[in-house]
Amino acid sequence: MASVRQFQVTFDCAEPERVARFWCEVLGYVVPPPPEGFATWDDVNRSLPPGDQGAWFACVDPSGVGPRLFFQRVPEGKVVKNRVHLDVRVGTGLVGEERLAALEAECARLVALGAVRVRLLPADEDNESCLVMQDIEGNEFCLD
Known part of the structure; x- marks a missing residue:
């Protein structure tokens, strides 16, 4: 049996630090x-050749789980729909109007951060409602 491996999710973008801070x-x-030997990420950037400065940024789950x-x-x-996207789980276990209220509240919070609401996918026989959104550079994600 194969062991579970750690992984990271990588986003291509124009402004790595800005998008990372949004997420x-x-x-x-x-x-x-x-890294050791640097007081700040700005210090790290200044140590890089000019073309590499600001070329990447990362963020982590403080609990170490995600x-x-x-x-x-x-x-x-970005010119086409993402082939992979994140589902931000804000309505887990909720149904109907209670789920919609949770999705709408989180949508409002994220729109204030610069996200864009794309459309509501209403509940059907197989799935509960979710909201399709875009981050600050147009990458799709769902509030689920």
């Missing part, structure tokens, strides 16, 4: 401490 707010993640999120700068912009 810290969404998920309650934190920026890890800088995956590390890694954000890397790419030259091209």
